[in-house]
Amino acid sequence: MQFTHLAPVDLAIVAIYFAAVLLVGFLLKRETNTSESFFLANRSITSWVAGLSFVAANMGALELMGWAASTYEYGIITVQWYWIGSVPAILFLAIVMMPFYYRSRATSVPGYLRQRFGEPSRALSAGSFAAMTLLMSGINMFAMAKVMQLMLGWNLHFSIWASALTVAIYVVLGGLTSAILNEVLQFFLIWMGALVIPILGLIECGGWSGLTRRIITNLPHASSYLHVWSTLGSPQANPMGVDWFGIIFGLALVAGFGYWTTDFLVVQRVMVARDLRTAQMAPVIGAFAKMAIPIIVVLPGLIGLGIFMRNGSPIHLVPETAARVGDYTYNDVLPLLLIRYAGPGLLGLGVTALIAGFMSGMAGNVSAFATVWTYDIYQPLIRRIATERHYLAVGRWSSLLGVLFSIGTAYFALHFTSIMDYVQALFSFFVSPLFATVLLGMFWKRATSAGAFWGLLCGMVISIFMWGAVRTFPSALKFVAFSASAKPMAENLYRMWWSWLTCLVVTIVVSLFTVPKPASELAGLVYGCTPKAVIEPVTWWHRPKVWAALALCTVLSLQWLFW
């Protein structure tokens, strides 16, 4: 079964897209001749390019489809993953943390940890990051190929190899610059292709007021689908089963801050900006872009609620777990809307948007992996002294091998479908303890190398342990998440919270019993040991803080507007 097929004009649009991203790679090939240009884009990226690629690299394969499906299931609350779960963290990165990352001249987040805490912490964070990045991109690739098979009848192997090899070619040729510039291109394509759904959807439903009226008629408990805060008093009052504590502490503080401030995949894009002001301005631009994405993700989910939930709708969606062969599931809400509104031409553009969203995330993974592998694993642990050319070659080879390894993971997922849930859970294990380590390293000069290493290790071990315990003895759930009936999402948020706390406590305790580095070695790395940055005087509209304040005000007004 497949939903639709592409007309020749659609195929032409998809083919032109592939040609364009490859073209960028080939044009960059000649100037990508030093390791500085391959891994660090010559540290010359401008603010708009860095800001847009920052957001595009963050997109997963199923960003558009997955979040539209979650909105269909849980209502408008999913918008918080874009607003309160992202924007404050991005602004914190820009204004508070970026000066330390940037002025340390580190090449990566593990590289910063080496300067602050030494080799063991770096090796631990680099190793876990490299492994997880490749596993994630393989899982994403499999998920994407699956969608293309379902929607367009494309061969699974063809989708996997065509998309992965395209990414491999343009990253191997042009390195980080190529990945970043293509992410800008992909950012525009995602918007062009996806915007047709909210526009025509709102026209069909009679505008925003018409849409909310429809949802209220279609659903028994509609108010919880249309408000972001007012139904968060208790987990029973909203379809997602979370409360305000989970959203504020789990999502906004640990998950959001952990991801946006320490995940090298996104931080890499702004670390290579051409100067500190640009490096601060880029995430602020990214914050505005991130805030706007719900228009093409959350709004289609709501439009789905307005259209497919109606009595007499010929299409009926069921949850994934209850689906029989031939049923449409929640995950199909975005493809179904695309087919509903997009005729030949626009359909091709929409499919291009889905592919572009996948590729931008994949290229982000590959380029971040190549940098971490070469600078933080290969150089310190395998071959300390080698020529510039040698490391450049290692970078190109590791990009290619990284892609091949991801393809291997994708085929592994083909046979063991449940691996997808495992890897997604695993990924969250490593992000939240790392956030505690970086936070203490940056703001507490007493934190020691031993403290950081043991804290990080304990944080990772404890989250793996909790995950394993719940899988082996389901009754352990009530100790991890305080409730025997916690949903997987709530369990995840609590597990991240505990591993973050473990890392924090262990780091502090061990640090108090070990000898800290002298303050003179911490200049530029730690708050309080660093002379204040001399800011070149610029007019007010060039100041990152002004725009960060505006972004914060915008996101707070949105909270009030959709209360």
Added chain:
Amino acid sequence: MKMRQANIWFLVGLLQTIYGLILVLAGIRQLSHPPATALADLHATLWAGAAILVMGAIFVATNNPRRTRGKSSR
């Protein structure tokens, strides 16, 4: 052609122009052969094509690599 960072905006514009033209042509064809989509009478393909074409033209005009060469890119 040497790829510089500023040229990515030109390339975005170029791609938009090509896509805009394709969509306008497809949209004109759909005036007489309406596709089997909801709201086909609004001619979304034609309107989207025109909008993308205009955007592409603006990007190409303001980021022409011949004209902006030597000027520091923003």
